[in-house]
Amino acid sequence: MSIISSAHGEAEAQPVTPAGGQPVGKKIEGRSPWRLAYERLRADRAAIISLVTIIVIVLCAVFAPVFASITGHPPNVQYVNTGENAAGGPVPPSSLFWLGTDSNGRDLLVRIVYGARISLEIGVLSTLLAVALGTILGLAAGFFGRVVDTIIARIVDVMLSIPFLLLALSLAYIVGPSVLVVTFIIGGFSWAAVARIVRGQVMTMREKEYIEAARALGAGPWRIMIIDLLPNVIAQVIVYASLLIPLAIVAEAGLSFLGVGVPAPTADWGEMISTAGGYYQYGYWWFLFFPSLALLLTTFAFNIFGDSVRDAFDPRGGQLFV
């Protein structure tokens, strides 16, 4: 008995000590779902690493002119003498051009950090556009139901069934490519998925008694949507948005790759990768490698961070969408 009890005593002492050591009357503070998500995010190492990467990329984009002044190479200036070899091709990384030059003799490093500006700008703006559109339409469809729902749900179905590249290519070609046009095209194609998620969520909540309670108190449809429904879907929307940003960045690079993105001579990753593709076979690897690496790092960091955000909001580890 003594052996068993002593073994038990030790095992039990472990959890008891901290609880007993707590000061009496310590306030147990209620934590909001946001606070809990934030704390989980902070404890997630992958989230911190990816967030730091994102911050570094953002800083590079913001301080792109600093890179230009340090190297002394503005993004659109061609260095015909120093930046091109005898055959007129790009020169490899050196002390003069840290990451080499592109096919036009421009500093690749400076162009990559300037390209980050375009990628992030379009990535974030088109995602904001998609989230705003999708949330509003999804809320309306889910809450009002009937005709409103039928119309919006059918539009969503149509949007999701249209091949993105085909229509984006023709649209950009007709309207003429610019940062704004590309943003609207990508945002205009991404909202449908957001709307579908929000609509589904709202439909499950519409019959909840707290919505009935709000109606019994005399709350109008707008108040119910903004005060009662929105806080319950915003977490899912944020999670989806964080995964939408890398998608938008890739889509923008894709459009530029196909020649209907941001017009030249603006520095753009997709355009660089596209041009570099023609030079790679002649041994100019850096011209393809560094823009690709920038694109990969950016989307990877955003994706990992998006996953962490999802985990933070849903600690059970289940799937949020499906």
Next chain:
Amino acid sequence: MSDNTSASGPSGSAATAGSSDDVLLRVENLVKYFPLKKSGLFQPREYVHAVDGVNLEVRRGETYGVVGETGCGKSTLARCIARLYDVTSGRITFDGRDITKISQRQMRPLRKEIQMIFQDPYGSLNPRRRVGSIIGDPFAIHNLAEGAERKRRVQELMELVGLNPEHFNRFPAEFSGGQRQRIGVARALAFRPKLIICDEPVSALDVSIQAQVLNLLIDLQSELGLTYIFIAHDLSVVRHVSDRVAVMYLGQIAEAAPASDLFVTPRHPYTGALLSAVPVPDPDVSDRRAQIILVGDVPSPISPPAGCRFHPRCPKAAQVCVDQMPVLEPRLGDGPAHQAACHLPMAAGENLADFRPSIGADERITEGGVDVFDEVPFDTVDATAQALRKGSQR
């Protein structure tokens, strides 16, 4: 039933005089059908007859109990009265005003006078909002109080229903079921409404908590002169709080009577069967008692039986029950307050188990082709009734 409620009756209606003024809510021939999806293009559209011709009057300061099985339309009735549902036909008069067809916009000021307490204390509070904001909703929606003033009034309400006012910053998840139901009560009380519709306010709670919440409701009624419509499926709960009780079956009122009459001399066989199912805490009494077990389930409300809706399950059913729908009126020399919708009402002391229906098996719900109306000893003990009896003795 309790001393509390009977005392609150006169005090609640003291301001108004005269018997017609006494009626706060009148429901006449209320009908609510829910359309079903068509099964085929050329099939006629079918409807769920959730509430089918309900008449009732609720007087100021009283508690009007509504009992019935799950799916008998009592919650639909509540939501129609609160105008959360549009009414198919019939008339609802509240405080002398016809509210049957008025728009949600016109209904808005009336929301301050008719409030609801919901069944599920977990579903009726938005999990993402703090309690202070939930209870403050009525003030926010009707622009009654802002900022510090709103906070003060919210804390007053919390104190009124027995919650710690310091907890206004917490989330619903941090409260127990009983406390959550108190939050729901506080929210409903914000306007000091004339009528509160309690839709099974205690059926989701633990038994010991049920008594607490019921007593809170009773205390608030005498304090604030409230009128309740109290919906429940638990007869002992309804008996504990109600002045008058209506028994619903398949969307209609089978019997309506003062609580004291109903539980002593039920006229409708359905009421009789329900009462015989109320568990008796004394095992000796319980063994001796005749227990009527109804056969089968409640028929589908999509195509309810003709005549009396209860006839397929009624031990006293005769041909007249199939042919004619009975009217809700006083039977067997009862006073005008005790009404039953039954052609063959039960006399006092009558035992339902002695009867065999005199209609063919076609119209009846049978089990294995044989009618079963035997006495069955009741062996499950419903702790609710015991706890409530203890509560009412106190």
